[in-house]
Amino acid sequence: MRIFSKTLSNPRRLLFCLCAGLLLSWFTLKGTGLHANLDLLCQLHRILSTEADLLSQHNSTGTNSHLSHLKDVKLPRILYTKSDVFNPQRTDVLTVTPWLAPIVWHGTFNRHILNTQFHQIDVRVGLTVFAIKKYTRFLNTFIESAEKFFMVGHKVNYYVFTDRVNEIPNFTFAKGRRLVVLEVPAYERWQDVTMRRMEMIRDFSIKRFVKEVDYLACVDVDMVFLDEVGVEILSNVFGALHPGFFEKSRNEFTYERRPQSSAYIPVELGDFYFAGGYFGGVIEEVIKLTNYCHNAMMADKQQNIEALWQDESYLNRYFLSHKPTKILSPEYIWNNYYGSPAVVKTKRFLGIDKIYDEVRF
CATH class of the missing domain: 3.90.550.10 (Spore Coat Polysaccharide Biosynthesis Protein SpsA; Chain A)
Known part of the structure; x- marks a missing residue:
């Protein structure tokens, strides 16, 4: 129960378990031997562990990530007609110059x-x-x-x-x-x-x-x-x-x-x-x-x-x-x-x- 609780509290560990379960199910259905695919599971575990370590280091040191300045941009939903490359809006006038200025x-x-x-x-x-x-x-x-x-x-x-x-x-x-x-x-x-x-x-x-x-x-x-x-x-x-x-x-x-x-x-x-x-x-x-x-x-x-x-x-x-x-x-x-x-x-x-x-x- 303690291991299960720790798994739920760690999203990356939970993700690893889910991925591992899916892979095991796939191996079973395909009749593939598990021993032949342990390297794939290990590689997945290393990726998730490395990411978790980096996150932990960031949180402990307070160092700003190079992405920390980015903000989520919420755009309003705008409905408009899809552009048609074979049907330009204007064909009676020049709409772009030879140096590609509109x-x-x-x-x-x-x-x-x-x-x-x-x-x-x-x-x-x-x-x-x-x-x-x-x-x-x-x-x-x-x-x-x-x-x-x-x-x-x-x-x-x-x-x-x-x-x-x-x-x-x-x-x-x-x-x-x-x-x-x-x-x-x-x-x-x-x-x-x-x-x-x-x-x-x-x-x-x-x-x-x-x-x-x-x-x-x-x-x-x-x-x-x-x-x-x-x-x-x-x-x-x-x-x-x-x-x-x-x-x-x-x-x-x-x-x-x-x-x-x-x-x-x-x-x-x-x-x-x-x-x-x-x-x-x-x-x-x-x-x-x-x-x-x-x-x-x-x-x-x-x-x-x-x-x-x-x-x-x-x-x-x-x-x-x-x-x-x-x-x-x-x-x-x-x-x-x-x-x-x-x-x-x-x-x-x-x-x-x-x-x-x-x-x-």
Whole structure:
């Protein structure tokens, strides 16, 4: 009885007895001699004994196992249609680049699955906008629409760069979301503001953002969210296809074509034309991107060169040699000026109609 009690109190010993019993039963049924299989039983006993000894040593010394930091992950039960390799969701558009970066279109992902994955790591997302001078008028619509559609259910920091702190209205935010107002100088020309934002994003990423968020998305403020924009955009470094050029050929792209410029891209090169108003990634990659673009601008300024489309030109040059790991379709930065092509199933982020000469300075 004492031996039986000890066996029950030791799960590994009990497991050995059960395995031994099963093996003996199998030997009997198969007519196999027990003496010919004692080595198998001994090997099983050694494995279980060794594991028990290691566990005992761990408990007695208090030493942490190399697996002790792992936690059980409990996933909610999500029912969804099985993917069919012979029936892709979209066949009317390119969904992956030659360097295997996904291109995110409506119908190519399941947001419920993605949300579950990103909730496991408790992701924190930063969203930067520049509300300089008259552009503060767009902030109210931007923030209110973002609260409805941007990263719903996730932690978000809205980083607002502005020269008019007193004009920033008060907002009510969902739990885990907040507004951070960053006072910066205004420049005389709007072109200087759009170029200098690379420097500002870089500097604040180094000294602040890297401590507060995991990913950063950098967008224009004169926009409104009309549909969900979630964790499907997140990647190491991402950009968005310009709505005016995603259907055009390479030689029609408005790259900087002057060889003297640091943003120069010859006519025989280029993958896509990316919009300057939408890029991002993990903080470390955003620092690399913005630092490259800022330094290239400063090098051109020394030669009295300003790239054709300011920061957008340098962004496209960066993506030529540093391929983005994910590309967002034009759904994510649409403008009604380009109509409603059939491939654009939804307009998630839309430019606000305005008179540029009235708001620019």
